[in-house]
Amino acid sequence: xxxxxxxxxxxxxxxxxxxxxxxxxxxxxxxxxxxxxxxxxxxxxxxxxxxxxxxxxxxxxxxxxxxxxxxxxxxxxxxxxxxxxxxxxxxxxxxxxxxxxxxxxxxxxxxxxxxxxxxxxxxxxxxxxxxxxxxxxxxxxxxxxxxxxxxxxxxxxxxxxxxxxxxxxxxxxxxxxxxxxxxxxxxxxxxxxxxxxxxxxxxxxxxxxxxxxxxxxxxxxxxxxxxxxxxxxxxxxxxxxxxxxxxxxxxxxxxxxxxxxxxxxxxxxxxxxxxxxxxxxxxxxxxxxxxxxxxxxxxxxxxxxxxxxxxxxxxxxxxxxxxxxxxxxxxxxxxxxxxxxxxxxxxxxxxxxxxxxxxxxxxxxxxxxxxxxxxxxxxxxxxxxxxxxxxxxxxxxxxxxxxxxxxxxxxxxxxxxxxxxxxxxxxxxxxxxxxxxxxxxxxxxxxxxxxxxxxxxxxxxxxxxxxxxxxxxxxxxxxxxxxxxxxxxxxxxxxxxxxxxxxxxxxxxxxxxxxxxxxxxxxxxxxxxxxxxxxxxxxxxxxxxxxxxxxxxxxxxxxxxxxxxxxxxxxxxxxxxxxxxxxxxxxxxxxxxxxxxxxxxxxxxxxxxxxxxxxxxxxxxxxxxxxx
Numbered sequence: 001x002x003x004x005x006x007x008x009x010x011x012x013x014x015x016x017x018x019x020x021x022x023x024x025x026x027x028x029x030x031x032x033x034x035x036x037x038x039x040x041x042x043x044x045x046x047x048x049x050x051x052x053x054x055x056x057x058x059x060x061x062x063x064x065x066x067x068x069x070x071x072x073x074x075x076x077x078x079x080x081x082x083x084x085x086x087x088x089x090x091x092x093x094x095x096x097x098x099x100x101x102x103x104x105x106x107x108x109x110x111x112x113x114x115x116x117x118x119x120x121x122x123x124x125x126x127x128x129x130x131x132x133x134x135x136x137x138x139x140x141x142x143x144x145x146x147x148x149x150x151x152x153x154x155x156x157x158x159x160x161x162x163x164x165x166x167x168x169x170x171x172x173x174x175x176x177x178x179x180x181x182x183x184x185x186x187x188x189x190x191x192x193x194x195x196x197x198x199x200x201x202x203x204x205x206x207x208x209x210x211x212x213x214x215x216x217x218x219x220x221x222x223x224x225x226x227x228x229x230x231x232x233x234x235x236x237x238x239x240x241x242x243x244x245x246x247x248x249x250x251x252x253x254x255x256x257x258x259x260x261x262x263x264x265x266x267x268x269x270x271x272x273x274x275x276x277x278x279x280x281x282x283x284x285x286x287x288x289x290x291x292x293x294x295x296x297x298x299x300x301x302x303x304x305x306x307x308x309x310x311x312x313x314x315x316x317x318x319x320x321x322x323x324x325x326x327x328x329x330x331x332x333x334x335x336x337x338x339x340x341x342x343x344x345x346x347x348x349x350x351x352x353x354x355x356x357x358x359x360x361x362x363x364x365x366x367x368x369x370x371x372x373x374x375x376x377x378x379x380x381x382x383x384x385x386x387x388x389x390x391x392x393x394x395x396x397x398x399x400x401x402x403x404x405x406x407x408x409x410x411x412x413x414x415x416x417x418x419x420x421x422x423x424x425x426x427x428x429x430x431x432x433x434x435x436x437x438x439x440x441x442x443x444x445x446x447x448x449x450x451x452x453x454x455x456x457x458x459x460x461x462x463x464x465x466x467x468x469x470x471x472x473x474x475x476x477x478x479x480x481x482x483x484x485x486x487x488x489x490x491x492x493x494x495x496x497x498x499x500x501x502x503x504x505x506x507x508x509x510x511x512x513x514x515x516x517x518x519x520x521x522x523x524x525x526x527x528x529x530x531x532x533x534x535x536x537x538x539x540x541x542x543x544x545x546x547x548x549x550x551x552x553x554x555x556x557x558x559x560x561x562x563x564x565x566x567x568x569x570x571x572x573x574x575x576x577x578x579x580x581x582x583x584x585x586x587x588x589x590x591x592x593x594x595x596x597x598x599x600x601x602x603x604x605x606x607x608x609x610x611x612x613x614x615x616x617x618x619x620x621x622x623x624x625x626x627x628x
Contacts, residue, residue: 002606005282007326011316013626016220016393020316022051023159029058029193029572046078058249059195059208060084061139068457073492080139082456083156084146085163085597088230089127090408091418092151093594094399096408100129104383107134108140119151120392123381123453124590125499126227127409132458143199152209154195159221161188161307165251167243168408168416169231172368175233175257175264178408182300184228187300188215188307191213214302220415223322226307227251227274230412232494234360244356244524246411247503249287252324253306256354258293267351271306271329271336276322279511282607283520285502286325287527289618290337292348305343309336309430329421329614335623351625357568359524362410363448365423373418376435377443377504380452380499381413382468387432387445387471387590398429412451413499421592444483446547447474462493463510469546476550482557487570489553492521497594502528505570506556508549515543518552521581523571531579532605538598539605542581551591559585574598 008015016024025033027354039052048056053063072545084091084100087333092100100121108131110118124129129151134142143153146394155162161576166181192209195201231254240259248254254270294302315322317515328336338385341347363375377393383392398405398417408416420426430436436443453459455466470491477483490501501507501519507528508516518541522528531540544552560570567573587596 002602003281004234005607006320007315007321007330008317009315009327009331010313015317016130017317017319019319019411020220020223022054022090026055026194026219026257026566028217028219028221029194032194032197033322035559036194040136040140040198047076048136051101057160058155058158058190058259059143059167059198060153061143062157062460064458064460066457067460067462079132079458080135080136082134082146082153083124083150084131084151085156085166085185086127086129086151086154086409087179088166088408089168089410091406092176092382092408093618094403094405096149096151097395097399099145099545100151101200101283101392103145104131104297104392107138108132112527118385118392120382122269122377123383123409123415125165125381125411125413125453126163127168127411128163129409129411130454132257134453140199145200147205148201150208151196151552152189154209155185155188157225159224160217161185161215161222161226161228161366162189164188164228164230165246165411166230167234167245168234169362169366169368169418170234170243170263172373173233173240177230177232177257180255181230184230184300184303185374186212186214187229187304188219190217200299215307218311220316221376221483222307222311223316226253226310226324227304228253230255231257231356232259233264241358242356243360244358245360246363247359247500247524249501249525250275250500251288251305254309255299255510256356258352258354263517264296264501265301266295266349267349268293268354269302269306272325273608274325274501275325275502276323277495277497277607278480279495280319280577280603281318282603282610283320283528284325284328284607284611285497285527286329286611286615287525288325288327289333290351290354290622291340292351294346294348298344298346298594301344301610302340302346302348305334305346308343309339310460324570326441329410329611330616333618333625337625347532351622353626361412361414362416362446363414366416368418371418372423373416374420375410376415377448378414379447379471381617382467389436389579391433391435394433395433397433398426405489443475443480445480446477447471449488450474451488451499451504452491453497453499453501455491457490461496463512464493464515465546466499466510473549473553474483477553477557480550480554482554485557486564487557487560487562491516501542504528505574506553508544511543514546516546517542518544518551520556520579521570521571521574526571526575528571529608530604531583532608533579533583533598534609536598537605539564539601540596540598542599542601542604544595547593547601552586552595555586555589556582557594
């Protein structure tokens with residue numbers, strides 16, 4: 001029997017999950033009643049208690065273990081990941097990058113199992129910096145060193161508002177979206193007293209982290225993680241366009257500027273986006289829905305109201321149904337609008353039609369005022385010296401020799417260097433460090449547009465490889481002649497889908513060790529879904545072996561090339577073809593027919609069936625509140 005999606009909204013304290021009870025013990029992350037300081041200081045063991053591992057996520061720390069070593073040696077080699085929150089992706093000064101680079105050099109030393117032969121930094125889709133393979137003995141010192149950069153790991157992970165992301169370079173076009181991201185991040189920053197105490201930081205930094213109007217977190221924080229993104233504005237051929245590089249609707253709250261005659265006249269709010277799923281329960285990935293418009297003066301009050309609604313109403317019994325999307329899709333757009341008015345005193349304006357289909361990766365040379373910027377392609381966000389050139393050494397050389405440059409992390413895991421005067425000098429630097437070339441050839445269009453999360457061996461949630469696998473998959477697809485196809489591949493090691501793979505036309509989500517489920521039909525403002533035959537109630541290509549992903553991807557790219565006139569992008573082409581035709585095609589293709597065996601996966605199918613039913617209702621509500 002299938003369990004319906006039935007969240008326990010406004011959960012009674014006696015029904016709280018164990019995770020909620022643990023969070024309560026810290027009184028909103030203000031008291032060390034669990035002994036966090038003593039646990040991190042105890043070097044007689046390499047791990048920390050389960051309860052403490054949950055709490056220190058809000059300090060930007062994940063307890064992990066080396067998945068490869070576990071596979072071969074059957075022992076858990078405990079390691080830590082540290083995540084640094086950088087609102088809006090920057091700016092990062094030369095001095096700040098040097099500090100972060102040195103943290104990588106000192107504390108992320110690799111070993112034979114990690115797959116990374118040197119220290120590295122990882123840039124994320126949330127414009128964070130991550131450090132992997134940190135040992136417990138180095139954990140506190142690494143945090144202290146990071147704080148010297150004036151960036152912090154607070155809010156890096158955990159059940160709170162995470163790093164606020166935005167278009168990194170809209171300020172160069174006269175729209176300071178980056179400043180707005182910082183303002184929002186500061187408002188939702190967690191209390192810092194316990195953070196300073198646990199890591200024995202300089203108490204004076206409390207003046208940077210506190211003494212401000214801020215969101216009042218409850219004693220058990222939020223029911224789950226909460227993500228906010230702001231779309232940007234850039235100029236193309238003399239016209240301003242909305243740049244949806246953040247994939248704004250994939251977030252709990254999306255904020256989109258409303259432009260009129262070259263000025264921002266307000267912001268449209270979207271709520272209820274999230275990629276994460278759970279295989280054991282009916283769940284779904286969803287895009288945020290528009291609920292109305294606000295002025296800039298009203299914006300933070302409205303955001304506060306939405307987060308408070310989630311804090312008070314979100315499911316605290318079932319973590320798989322605890323994200324805002326379940327509240328939005330179950331209760332509806334009208335209910336959310338009414339609650340926003342109740343909590344903030346602000347009545348949202350009408351819903352506007354805004355085109356969110358344009359997404360700029362911000363790569364290559366960009367004219368920014370009277371200077372230049374250059375977007376460096378960082379494959380899957382891993383800043384390292386490797387097959388794509390000595391990228392880590394190149395960036396370090398630049399910040400050591402060009403003090404005035406500013407760096408920005410993009411929401412697609414790349415790095416922009418701005419304030420460049422000497423374009424020709426930088427071209428020489430790129431060439432000297434081997435940037436732009438892989439195996440003697442320029443980076444292909446397919447490689448540049450594709451993306452992966454970390455996956456094995458460090459992420460403990462992952463079922464399989466992601467970051468380490470995608471480059472070899474692209475290598476193989478390039479050998480098969482698909483270097484410059486106008487499509488992309490997204491890949492994630494698990495159903496959390498941190499790399500937002502389902503916003504790509506072809507996406508692969510880890511479903512077991514070296515096994516992947518296909519999601520098809522995604523694009524910048526649409527979400528890809530499993531290949532479900534709704535009449536037969538089965539999923540196809542749920543567990544495709546890694547060695548066969550190239551065959552399926554090749555077949556799908558061929559299908560797209562044959563039908564590209566059906567839509568403006570590959571995702572639209574696949575959506576117009578529909579699952580039935582795609583299934584028939586793959587059953588007849590010589591390279592995929594043996595893989596086309598139906599899989600009965602009731603929880604996955606029922607989750608998406610309910611999503612579609614709820615989506616129809618919510619769309620009708622959106623129409624009701626639209627302009628005109």
